[in-house]
Structure formats: structure tokens, C-alpha cells
Amino acid sequence: MRLLKKTIHKDIENIEGRIYERIAARGIVLKGSKILLLYTKRYNDYSFPGGGVDPHEDLITGLKRELSEETGATNVEVIQEYGIFDEYRPSYYDDSDLIHMTSYFYVCKIDEKLGNSNLEDYEIANGMSTIWIDIHEAIRHNKEVIANKEDSMGLSIERETFVLELVAKELVK
DSSP states (O other): OOEEEEEEOTTOOOSOSOEEEEEEEEEEEEETTEEEEEEETTTTEEEOSEEEOOTTOOHHHHHHHHHHHHHOOOSOEEEEEEEEEEEEEEOOSTTOSEEEEEEEEEEEEOOSSOOOOOOOHHHHHTTEEEEEEEHHHHHHHHHHHHHHTOTTOOTTHHHHHHHHHHHHHHTOO
16 A cells, blocks of 8 residues: 655654554545545544554445444445554653554445444534535645644644545545
């Protein structure tokens, strides 16, 4: 799978110490210029559905589980591999200094009608909801949040916006 981008967060001086490895699978689901995303009220941003792959899962199994849990998607079918976003960022875990997050993005097809999502408690507390939105509107919104350096801004918004822009350029007609 191609490398989309490799980043090191600006607050990280070197890649040393105790590193927590996190593997994530994320879905790109398009319907014309509309894209299936998650809006998170706490961070005021749009992001791709998907997340951490459990130790016993392969990437595709984890992706299908995450899409189903977060959006209620059914009959998830992977159409193609899209790319990898590789990043080092500050850790919020007590037993690590850094997080090495490797996100695998896949273009997917799902059934038209979404079922019920099964969000985790922290996702509910953060105000996460599923939305079909014009991809250009999601990009504009996220870029505005970045430009305004909103206090609520999360660490993932730059990754998500970079991939959204790439998807808009390469996959949206």
C-alpha cells in the first residue's frame, strides 16, 4: 500500500523512548461528492470512520467492525487499498512517551441504509455522530478549525484533512 504521508508532531523532539504502537483501519465511503464521516462535537471536526485494530484482528476485519460500530454500516465491502498515513504524536498514556499511529485507509462500499451505531462511552461523551457531507464542505470546515487554532482542536484533524483533500483530488469526479 502506498505511503500517503509520514509526520512527526511539532511537539516531538526525537523518536526515542517508550513508544506505543497503534494500528488503525479507516474507511473511505463515497456517494458522488458526498462522503460518510464522523462529526465530533468536542473537537469540532470531521473524520473518517474507523479506528484501532484489535490484536486478534487483521486490518479488514478491524475496518469492518469499526465501520459497523461507528456508523451502523452493513455489508461493508473493501473496493481497494488507498494508502497509509504514518505519524508520531505525543502520548496520553502514562506508560509511553510517544504514540506511533499507522492508519490504513481503504475505499469501501456499504449498503445504502445505515443501521444503528454502537459507539463507545467516550465517543458518545465527545458528541460523535455519523454524517453524509459534501467532501469540500468537510475540508473547508476542518481547515477553518485549523486556521483558527481552536482550543478544542484534536491531534487527528491534520491527518484527516490531508487525506480528505487527497480523496477529493483523486477520487471525487
